[in-house]
Amino acid sequence: MRKFILCSALVLVMTALSGAAVMAAKPVDNDGDGVTERSDCNDNNALIYPGAAEICTDGLDNNCDGLIDRADPTCTAGVCSDADGDGYGFPADPSCSYTQEDCNDTLASINPGASEVCDNGVDDNCDGLTDTADPACGTNPHASNTWQNYPLDCLSCHDQQFNEMADSTHYWWVGDTTEMANQNGTLQGKLTNSVNSYCINILGDWPVCGKCHVGRGKRPDDPQADKTNIDCLACHNEDYAMARTRLADGSMAPSLAGVENPTAEELQVLDGYTQNINAPTRKNCLKCHAFAGGGNAVKRGDLSMSGTDLHGATLLEGTDNNSDPNFDVHMNVMASDLKCQSCHVFQNHKTIGRGSDLRPTDDLARGSEVKCVTCHAGFDVDGGHAAAGANRTDADRHVSKVACQSCHIDHYAKVATELNRDWRYSHDGTPADGTNGPGHPELTIGEDLSPVYKFWNRLSDNYLLGDVAVIDPETGAYPTSRPIGDINDGKLYPFKYKTGVQPMVSSDSKLVALDTYEYLAGSGDVDQAVQSGLVNMGYPSTEPVEWVTTDTYQLLNHGIAPAANVDCAKCHGDLDLATFSELDNLGYALKGPKAQICSQCHREKNLKSDHPGMHNHVDKGVGMDCLFCHSFSRQEERGGISPCDSNATDFVDTNPFAHPECSQ
Structure with missing residues (x-):
């Protein structure tokens, strides 16, 4: 009995000592911000810890004092911020240059100097009054405008705005380039030298291609095109934009404007266009941007609008009337209901944002990128996703090398989009010999597609008219647009991949700007x-040509699904390490045979068969850098030991692997 009691006592003592050892363990600093979990009010977000600077517009208690944003005294102690870049900020006091305080410092369209939009449910001008409650909505300053005096009525009050528009890429269709590998710093754009795998080039076809220009009919480089050629209503009256077309005299206007003797009712409709002026709606923008390429959703693949497609099918859903968050959560009319300019913020009639296949940068001061973190603050740093939800911790490992779109656009072409265009055939598949008259070329379309992923450093190599075309051995096609980057340079983005069959001069390998007016509106031959x-390019009409395949990658930005839909398995599914995958094609392949790679550290062991198992076991201790197994490093972002470090022997203790990167 005494022996039993003694043994029991020893067990109790050992248990107590074991518990004490656990309690005495070194505190953990999960987010690496220098403050341990015992003192850090959020140890999963490196932006949050006692002593951190309070960010006054991100909805987080950054300094752990229990006060968030403007409730924190530090946000009223001379902290100057203009997060949305609209010229108004917080706070408005002598320590800052802002004469008036911005009531919403995340949206540039909302500030004390903005015009009140009278039907959007928003206090646009920060006076505390919304829509018709605002005196600004009490009278219509445009009530006396007439169609007969358009656009002179507009010019009489808005000469500055006309000058701004006349200096924009939207009007000129060319602009300065800052992110092109091909002739960067030159003027490039669709009016002159850009070539794509859709309508190729505008040469010879202003009448059709120019239908979406924000002018009243003339080319912007026409000597007779003065400021009266700018069509304000294309952006500032939704009904006008939807009715606008090319008239017989070459001008752009609703068809009513071409009626020889309009009735009083018809004149009233025309006058109404000039009298009802509003900020651009999605329809204003999508009338051109969704119908680029010749039909709804044809070109971009991530933009569409309700209506009919090229084949006459009725489309019941689109970004303009979207009530399904899975279609586009940002433009969902039942939730965010964002306007295009909420992200593509305009200043002085210049905007930000462009795809990888576009050339000019409209606003050189602000650049070309629309940044998600303008609204989703903090999600671009390690710990940002974890702070927003316990199930998002894995995403924080990716933010330095994976763009938001790659995870949040799980598929595109929710309305069918074009995948190939062959000019040799008419839309019905018959030879384009003029027998059936003018029309659209043969298209291959697809819907509900998975993106193609590529690394992009925001530089693009885009073909220009007159360039020598060079085949890409990777795709076997002649590129018209290529995002530049690789696993060591840039972030991973999702793209639409598209091909076209078009003519090329045999003697010098220059793509031919096929006269699309002759094809689409002339003979159809x-x-x-x-x-x-x-002939338009300066060649004889008998110059020999050959038909080649071109291709392009187009950045996907729209059609964001709810965050809950993000599925890591679309990239990290049950991939066996022995199977060459799409990730391997992107540069993630092992740098040598699996057994040889693993034998750096292990003598004999059952090797992990999948990616999660492999990565979980190399995250032990201070961690191993990717360069042990792959041809790239992530040591700068994640730390750990590299095979090039002197203490690499902490891991490598059997058969050292030759790492050529370490000798470079």
């Missing part, structure tokens, strides 16, 4: 269209 295009 592809041979005549090619010959006319050759």
